[in-house]
Structure formats: structure tokens, C-alpha cells
Amino acid sequence: MALQSLDIKARSATTTPPPRARNPVHVAKLIDISKCIGCKACQVACMEWNDLRDEVGTNVGIYDNPRDLSDQSWTVMRFSEVEVEQGRLEWLIRKDGCMHCDDPGCLKACPSPGAIVQYANGIVDFHEEHCIGCGYCLTGCPFNIPRISKKDSKAYKCTLCSDRVAVGLEPACIKTCPTGALVFGSKEDMIHHAEGRIADLKERGYANAALYNPRGVGGTHVMYVLQHGDQPELYANLPKDPHISPLVSLWKGVTKPLMSLGIGLAVFAGFFHFVTVGPKEVEEEETD
């Protein structure tokens, strides 16, 4: 929710500049998958801080629980058992949730002014009281994150604990992580921290260890350290080169102003045709 109304970088369905007076530091969450033990404490902390309670599901034979993101589960651990090399099983556990893109597709697609805002610190936040429930954000998101509630038809996702961050606290998931797999700070510091981790992983035989901060969406404010940075798909289909769909860019990019202009021009063309050429009149002849 908006505590920092002066710190807005972008606002949905708004064509004039948002308030940008203050310039806070860019923040980022770094998820080091090589340190994650899949304890789901972050899921619990997220539920606790945000007062969310998902339905108790059923065991479907895998560790993922809840099965998917929902209006009540803004982060879920996704467990992937993969054989990267023959005979060497790896258990890759990815904490899934909003990536807080620097170029957020959800915000671009949203038709409701102020329902989605991007704070100057990089956090992309949904303001549900302005959400109209159209689901356009789903089409904009390259990571399949927003979920529409079946109860209130509003879209929900991770806020990166914007309320906590606004008052100088770290997000709830960071606070609770017992292994240090989750760290939070300025984006610059997080990139630096990741570099150290990647060097360490490379020494330990993960030649392709890399930071996941995809350029296609302008970089993200939630980044991963991946042991297999060359194959992000191994991690429960993390997209290799995420970008806003060209269809959404077309729809919310050029066509939106051009089509509106076209409609306006058609009306004006009619008006000016009428005042120049004039109406088509028929002389009424008397019939006998």
C-alpha cells in the first residue's frame, strides 16, 4: 500500500509524469538458490506478515505446497528434480513470486489509473482498491505471477513488503530465512553480493553459475543466483529471456494512441465533410 506517495516511478493508465521528487535507492531481493534448503519459512513469514491463509491443500506427490501461487500465497517454493549430468541428481528449489521488473508488463497492461504503481525504489505494487478485476495484468506479466482472487476479483501478488521497506525494514521472507539464501538491500549491493557467491560457486565446480537479472524486462528487483545460469529453465521453467509479449506491447504501445486518434479523426472528418460538402438533400416533389 502507498506509504510513499512521493516515490513513484510509474503508475498504471497514467499518461503524465507521477510525483518523482524524491530519489530513494533502488532495492533488490537476492535469492541464492544454492543456499536454499526448501524449508518454506519464507512462505510462512509471508503469510504471517501479510495476514494471508491459503486453504490447506492435499498432497499431490510433490513437495510444492501450496501447489501454485494464489491470492493467499504470494510466494511458493518450486521443487525441481533434475539430472543436469548423467547420474547426478540435483534438487533445485526456487522461491517463486513477483520479480519486480524494472519494466513491469503488468503495469503496462493495466487499464485502471493507479491500480499498479512502481515505486522509485523499484518495488512494483498492486493497489487492490483501484483494481477492477479485468485480468489484463496477467497478459502483461512474463513470469505468470498475478492471481485474481475468486472471492473479490482483485489481482494479488508479492508486494516485496513495500509497507515494511517504506519504514526501513527488510521484507518478511528475508527476515525469516534461516540459511541466508535470501538477502535484501540496495540493488547495487545485491549485485556485488551475488558476484561473490558466483565466484564461490564457480570454484566449487558450477562453471555456469550466474546472476539472473534479465535484461528483457529492464532487470528485476528480485534476482536469483543460479548454479546453472545457462539453463534457467531447469528451475521450474524460469524463462531464459523474459520480455513483455510483443502482442501486449503492440496493444498497449502504438495501437492505443493511434486507434484513439483514428476514432477522433473519423468524427472530425464527418463534421468537416458536412460543413464543406454539405448534406445530401432531395427536393420533395408533389405527387399526385
Added chain:
Amino acid sequence: MRTTIQRYTARERSNHWVVAIAFILAGLSGLALFHPAFFFLTNLFGGGPWDRILHPFIGVVMFLSFVALAARFWRFNHFTPADRQWMKHIGDELCNRDERLPEVGKYNAGQKYLFWTVVVTVPVLLLSGVVIWQPWFAPYFPIWLLRVAVVIHALAAWIMILGIIVHVYAAIWVKGTVRAMTRGTVSEAWAKHHHRAWYREMTGK
């Protein structure tokens, strides 16, 4: 006394106006979500969420009523070789040089183009609209299809809106036309001048 010719029955007129009212409501509530400049239109429908809730239902009314209307007018809108001739004189039509125009039946080629434009766009709007209809149908479709559907929906709506702007303007521009849809009749002179073949057919003159 001025004599008139029946052009539309009461049923045809009612049907037309159900489509027209649904089109205006669907158009305004749809434009509201298309560009931020039009978002204020949501106020006409009780705010953003109500706009989103009502729009698809209005669209369904438009579709169903248009199906009935299209069935009524279908047979009058087949293109004929004469229509090709008429299209060659579109410049004369627009500049009111009516004496140069070939004879026209119940509808001229421009009217037929509008008919077929709406025949194509309305079902496209319905199908693409169902795919993105929250919360009832959209969850059953993959996201890539939602992306395709939103673009098609916007494009089809745009084409239809442009078509209807031309349609409404033509009715205002060609004097004596509106009463065909409000009262059902046109003057004999109007019919003779604009739709001579239809006039002869109707009057036997």
C-alpha cells in the same frame, strides 16, 4: 400530400435499436478500458469494477440482437456487379454529384460494406471477448491466448467503431434517412433519388 414508402417494419426498427443501444454501451464501457483518456467513462457504469462486470454482458446482448438483425437483412446485402460500378463513383457520392451515380437497390455498396464489416467484427468480438472474460471464462484459457485475444478484441472493436461512425454520419448526411429507422418510412422522393431500383420494386413505377 407527401407519400411515403415503408422501409423498415416495427420489428426491424426495434431490433436495430437494441443493437445500437448495446453497441453504444459496449463501446463506451470498452473504450473506458482501452485508453486512460477514456477511463472517466467508467463513471457512466458505476466505476471501474462495474464497467468490467457489465461490458461483456452488454456485448452478449449486442451479439444476439445483431444475429437476429443480420438474419433479417442478409439477403439484401449480396454484392452485385452494379455495386462495383457504384464503388467506382464513390467520389461522386461523397461530393454530392448524385446525378452521376448508377442505380441502386435497397442498399448501396457502401451500406453493404458496413453490413459485412459488422457481420465479421461482431462474432470476432464475441469469441475474443469470451476468452478474456473475467472471472468466468478467462481462467480456462492459456495466457498466450489471452494476449492474442486482447489485441484482436481491440482491433475488431476499433474497426467496428470506425464503421459505425461512418454509418451514423451517413444517416445524418443523407437527409431524410433517419426517419427510416425512427418511423419506418421514407419519402418517395428519397427512395427514388437514392434507391431507384428499390423504389421501382416497391411501387411498380
